[in-house]
Amino acid sequence: MRWTCLNTKYISSSSVLKPTYVTNTNNHFEFQRFQHYGWYQFRAVGDLPNESLPDTLHAKSVKNGSLDNLDVRNYVTSLYVKSNKLDYAHKLFGESPDRDVRSWTILISGFARIGYCRMVLELFKQMQIERVCPNQFTLSSVLKSCSSLSDFQMGKGIHGWILSNGIDLDVVLENSILDVYVKCGAFDYAEKFFETMKERDTVTWNVMMGAYMHIGDMGKALDLFRRLPFKDVASWNTIIYGLMRNGHETYALELLSEMVEIGPPFDKVTFSVALVLASSLYVLELGRQIHGRILRFGLQNDGFLRTSLIDMYSKCGKMEKALLIFKTLPLRTNSKFTCHETKTEVVSWSSMVSGYVRNGEYEYALLTFCSMVREQIMVDRFSVTSIVSACANVGILLLGQHIHAHIQKIGYKTDVHLGSSYIDMYAKCGSLNDAWMIFKQTVDLNVVLWTSMISACALHGQGKEAVRLFELMIQEGIKPNEVSFVVVLNACSHAGLLEEGCKYFSLMKEVYGIKPGAEHFTCMVDLYGRAGRLDEIKEFIHKNGISQLSSVWKSFLSSCRLHKNFELGKWVSERLLQLEPFDEGSYVLLSNMCAANHRWEEAAGMRRLMQQRGINKVAGQSWIQQKNQVHSFVMGDRSHPHSTEIYSYLDELIGRLKEIGYSLDVKMVMQDVEEEQGEVLLGYHSEKLAIAYGIMSTTSGIPIRIMKNLRVCTDCHNFIKYTSQLLDREIVVRDLHRFHHFKHGLCSCEDYW
DNA sequence: CTAGGGTTAG
Incomplete structure (x- = not known):
């Protein structure tokens, strides 16, 4: 953990954070924001020859009375949709005296295309109320929205409705249904449905492959991939991304190069996946090469790729590079953007914010966030979550409260992501009570939320309470993961609960099948050390083959200091200095241990050695x-x-x-x-x-x-x-x-x- | 006018 001292004079002026959007907590909230920033200021027309065509046509048809004709009205509506003027399309639609399936479909598929899912479902509901029978196009658009929102009930309902009304199922529709089940995590449903499918195409297989990857069944996914008679770009993208997400980055990289050899040419998604791969492997060089290819393909102005590039550079610790990419974002001219571009613009901003947070540059993160508010960029959930995490690390309670209030004003409800960030933020800002309040108010508690709260207790010295919470979590049927165990072991070691710690360590390995990592081992060594069981540490290190971990030796050394075992400490420090000859912490620990044993000479010698080797200590x-x-x-x-x-x-x-x-x-x-x-x-x-x-x-x-x-x-x-x-x-x-x-x-x- | 693949939390 690294704390930063932040000079709030730059960011504390409250006017900066004044909310600028329409506040509304009902379902239309998102829509209003879209209206505020979104399409109405945009004039771009995509593939239309003349951007004012829909308006002109609209005006003409009003004049000559042809707008009374349903077909004409549908045509004008579809032109509005095409030119991203969905608000006009919606308005025209609302004023219509009569509508047919086509009118509904044009609007619904338009909203689905730009990812405005709630509106799609809302329209679909109205459509049912007006007893208009949807067609296959409507249904697949609605299903797409269901899968984006992970609305299982809705998806299942539509599926049932299709079956009971004898609607013809073609591959496209069937694929959409399959996708809903997969996205909602209902794999049993997905598999059952898959068995009944009449026809399967590449998309079907890709969806299934993605599903297997999602549940971590790499074997099945790879098997499927290998046997696939026809692989398109998406097949490759899916498998490479899936491998990466399941922690098999090297294998993913191998497949990527195989793709270069024998696969189809890269598309945007491939580039994006490749960039994520480069950053998760921390191979800046690979990222640079991909960047070069993107330039050669002339894709550098694609919004999605821009954010991927920003993300890659920031994950590789190159914020200056990320900033350069960010600066290529076209200025907002209120006339050039389409809705889709607005969306990626938002993501670019939030990528910058989270990049600064990731790299510990909290001040820049906060400044960027403020500019975002000032420039009236829609602040999305991602940036909001990042900024809360920045507040956590900056540790200024007032600022955190301010941001919290601001987020509530915007209207974001506390979901698991935000909730865990809030808990972390309040805990790290020193207010355990507020952390508790968030914890108690959040409805859907998941592992991360519980883990944040347990960590909060441990951070404030309430080890026993942390352990109690951990037990409660298991009782609630929530499966702890590796982070939960790090946190609970940490709590045990702070509270000196040796027995409990050992119990959890074996529980983790035996019951939950989690392989202990460096952090778990370090906690255990710390636990033994604080309890004064110094001899057992040696055995523990030997038994687990962890002698290459310097954090383990550091913890061992501070225990030697705590229990004033100078001889053992001397032995430990030799190991440590071999592993970390340039780490200031090792020297400081050693010199302190000498001091604790009144070996003033040696302590001073340690500091001299540090000076000779040019190692500087952080000033208190x-x-x-x-x-x-x-x-x-x-x-x-x-x-x-x-x-x-x-x-x-x-x-x-x-x-x-x-x-x-x-x-x-x-x-x-x-x-x-x-x-x-x-x-x-x-x-x-x-x-x-x-x-x-x-x-x-x-x-x-x-x-x-x-x-x-x-x-x-x-x-x-x-x-x-x-x-x-x-x-x-x-x-x-x-x-x-x-x-x-x-x-x-x-x-x-x-x-x- | 239609499907699949790409960035948030501890």
Whole structure:
């Protein structure tokens, strides 16, 4: 986990986030937004010779009275649809005195094409009320929308209706039905239906292949692919994408090159899939080559490929490149876009936002998000989710609340994606209560949501509560996955629950068949270490063959320090330095272990070695938010405008604390600090300065929240405990790994962090 | 006027 100190002056101006769209919580909400940004400002006409044709024709037919004719009206409507003026088409349709199947179909297929599924279903409902019998075209459009929305009931209903009304089923319609079942995850239905199909074409096979890939049955999918008599581009795309999603990137890459040799030429989707493949393999070179091919094919202006490129570069850590691609986005001129292009424009923006978040550049993420709002780009669910996650990592509660309110104003309901981000955000911003509130309010709880909540508890030192939740989750019939186990093992190790931890570790392997990864092993080593079972760690490492994992050795070493086992620590550190000769953490750990055992000479030697090897330590920094400003402090810092007052208040405070039993251990301050080392005397560590400022500048009663980029040292931890007692003040400290809640002289971590 | 394949969460 990496925290960032963010300067809110750039982003806190609340006017920036003023909601600009129509707020409505009913079903038409999406439609209104589309109207607001979408088609009405667009004039592009696709394949029409003259963009004003529908309007001209419309006006003409009104004049000569031919608009009373149903066929003419249908024709004009279809022209509007073609030119992406769906609002006009809809209006004309609504004003019609009579409509036939064709009128409905034109409109429904138009909305289905641009992916506006809710409108399709709404129209279909009206159609039924007016007792108009749908034809095959209508039905397949409606089914497409059902599958996009994963509306199983609706799809099943339509299927039943088709059967009972004796509608002719052709391949296209049958494929649509099959697709609905697959998309809704009803594989038993899909398979049963597949058996009854009269005719099967390439599309049918592709759908089935995709279905097998979706449930992770690679064998069946590959078998099908190999036996397929005719493979089109989509067959290749499906199989390559499926392999990749199932974690077989290398195999996917092999097939991609096979495709180059003997397969059909690439299309847009192939390029897109190939880019995702490059980024999941972290092979920037491959991505570059694909980019080159896209340029050669002249496809660089395709919206979807632009977002894929942005995504690839950002996943490979090249935000500058991503930004270059992003800048090729045509400016909004209100006349050039079609609906489809608007959609990919939105995705480009949200890709940028999530790219910045992924790369830890939260400030840019927030700025981009703000521009998005300002430029009136439709803020979609993706960008909203990303931005919540940016707030989580920035850790400013006020900002998070602000964004939360804004999202609610836009009208997005809290689904699982957003919900888990909210929980994470509130937890990381220090408000466990709000995290709980979101958790309790969300209706469809899935693994990710539960895992977020369990992680939230663990983060705030409530290990036992985390374990209780984990048990509850299993009782509710939710299957934990690998992340859930990382989180629960983490909770166990924080709370010192060795037995439970071991139980879950074997449960994971034996009952859930999850192969432990580096993180699980590290948690286990941590667990043994905190419980003081140092000898068992050696055995554990040997037994599991994990001696190449440096995180395991790091955890081992800090346990040696905790239990002051110098000899063993020495042995461990040799292994660690072999694995990570340039990692600052290893040196810091080692020097601290020496210090903990009063080996001052060796501790100093360690730091000298670091200097010789040119390894720099991250400077300790603490920050506190007051109103719209972030005040940050480093040790011994005098740059703050009120620094004189802060220091004299701190001295006075330390004096008063000493009266109730606090003693400043200079030696400890200088040495036993994991991160901030004692070049400056008297222990003006950054967190003390931040807390002093916090007390001075706020009224009593409200908790003081400070953040630190490193771990808290023992002395400061002590200092804060006494302060919370003396001033009867709640102090919340977020350090590198967790939250400490200080109250009445005690800390939620129970002095074990 | 019609089907299949491509980016969000812990």
